[in-house]
Amino acid sequence: MSTTTVRALLLAIALCGAAEAAPSERVRMGRAYEHGEGVPRNPELAAWFYCEAAREADPDAGWALGWMYLNGRGIPRDDPRAKAMFVWAAQFGHEHAQRMLERMRSVVPETPDCLRPTTPPTAWGPPDPEPEPVLAEPPLPPPDPFAGLPLQKQPVADLVGRLAPHFGVEPRLALSVIHVESNFDPLARSPKDARGLMQLIPETAARFNVRNSFDPQQNVRGGLAYLRFLLAYYRGDVALALAAYNAGEKMVDRYGGIPPFAETRGYVQKVLALYGSVRHPFDASHAPSPSVVVGPARTN
Secondary structure: OOHHHHHHHHHHHHHHHHHHOOOOHHHHHHHHHHHOOOOOOOHHHHHHHHHHHHHOOOHHHHHHHHHHHHHOOOOOOOHHHHHHHHHHHHOOOOHHHHHHHHHOOOOOOOOOOOOOOOOOOOOOOOOOOOOOOOOOOOOOOOOOOOOOOOOOOHHHHHHHHHHHHHHOOOHHHHHHHHHHHHOOOOOOEOOOOOEOOOOEOHHHHHHOOOOOOOOHHHHHHHHHHHHHHHHHHOOOEHHHHHHHHHHOHHHHHHHOOOOOOHHHHHHHHHHHHHHOOOEOOOOHHHOOOOOOOOOOOOOO
């Protein structure tokens, strides 16, 4: 069988797989933020999710980010970067990206910062016979927003760093919640009577055995216990866990996703931007399965 025939078969298989495969979690989040489906529209955050997915060899993400660059969809138009993303998607068999490359022959691609292959990928697979394209080390994750906290906030970060591992919660997620909820103020109190660092309402405090919500250690323990429960209940879906932290599990289950409340949607967006991931490890033994099937982009 000739090399050309082998490539044609591989491309056909890739195209079939791309047509059948469901979009990845990062692509779904990218689409949600690009189009404002279930969350406030945020093109920059959408581009970040697409870029993260593209680094994991997701051709749909490469196509989506290329389309945003090509059309200036919330980010500056950049034809060279658009073509680079189409090249990236096409090497994995993305049909639309391959067709778009035919229209952009005169454009010299410029790889975005999030994708830095040492050998430029081609639209039709690896060269024959050698060498195959080699990808550079993936870029570092977004910088930790809590790496340089002011001295007055550092004790809270130290407390979270000690306690969070005991609850199976990543410290960065807990700190992201604290930042949005109270801005590290242990005496914060909302008009709805949410109290302390993680803004526990009296019912939640009682549910997780917190007697004094203004005591930093008790408050953080209660908030971590609640996050652990929500992450288990929603099977590691951070957006849904955050929506429930803000609006309650009943509301998330009722709407089958993030409720259509401006406050809740804004809250989820802010915390996700700080945390930088839509998935989190979870221990299913800490909560039953959700009573309804939910998805991060559904609002009704």
